[in-house]
Amino acid sequence: MEQRSVLIKEWVERHRDEAIQLAQQMVRIYSVNLPPNGSEAEHQHFIAGWLKEAGAEVDQYELSEVPSLTEHPAYMDGRNYEGRPNVLGAFRGSGGGKSLIFSSHADTVFEGTETWTHPPFEGVITDGKLYGRGAYDMKGGLAASMMAVKCIRELRLPIAGDIYVESVIDEEHGGANGTLAGRLRGPAADMAIIPEPTNLALYTAHLGGGIWKATFEGRSGISFAGEVLISALDASISFANLLKEFDAYRRYTIKAPAPWEESRTPEVSVMKILSGDTHREIMEKLPATGEVQFWIDSFPGLTGEEVLESFVKFYEANVYKYPDLQKCPPKITPLIRFLSGSKMDESGDGAVFLRTVQEAGELMTGSSSAPVGAPFACDGFMFNLYSPTPALVLGPAGGNAHAADEHLDLDSYVKLIGWYAEIIASWCGERKEA
């Protein structure tokens, strides 16, 4: 093993406790996103302070300071961004090298109403796991990128290209405007790593998807004199069943493109069915209204309109089997922006970068990994579709993202710091050939 890799490994081992404390500290800072608002401010101030301390030039800015953001075709309206700054830390290289940005989101989803074994904002560590909302998605990845830069700087490894660590707001719930703002504000790095949780797998592409809401208006009451009533609940159930049918149909008919191949079929999920009076114990009439929320994912290349259109076509061809829906048809509206699927450009620099990442992974984790497609949607498309910077998704292991007892696997987290540091040293270390 090269001496540099040995130095990195030793540094990471020496700083294991510090690294774990950093992730723990970040988990303890509440940064829940509850659209249209979000509580990222304190977290962002913390990150800005830490980056400054570590030697970065820090750009902390509100989204309103980014000209033309709201006119961008990928911008989604309807969120309140006041007091929710993005943070970018720039660590300058000596010049002439390739640059790299680590782009993470600061917000987390709501802690939920399920029971946690370890409270969501205390950062409990047990059995090699750090528990808490955001530990896995994605403060662990952000903290790993911060520690990796610190490692490079403390070891005084030669760096020619600039290294950026970015913490954006509002990624959850189809946000991604924070990520878009970062691309528009620049600078554009040569490559990006998104430290979303991947269990140390390389994701060169990610899914897209959207959440829609179907609402139903029935005719409520009980029939005393033979009045014709229409149950919005029956319509909701039928609609959910039709969605399950659509799910099976897609799995059977849509062939997954590379790099998913056999690893993933597209999915449709029923997320919520709401009908009847939820405030009282007993219903004395047929429910007047119903609502079904559903997620449809897609491989790269489709727009939200196209995805919904394919469903509507399926619906029209199959609604004859569902008399309840014929009596009580749905009204469908999008609940979040459609997240496009995307794939990083693997030609030219992209190919060199991937090789760099794989070699670094072999050195630091002892195993090699072939790129695959992410089984989730994320903000990577803001890089791959709306900026010149291709984005690779690579992050730590853990579990229970968006659920109770979300946790970060600490061994993988520490390994990832070394991996990131090795990537930085290789990618940003050398001057570009003239």
Ligand SMILES: [Zn+2]
């Ligand atoms: Zn995430």
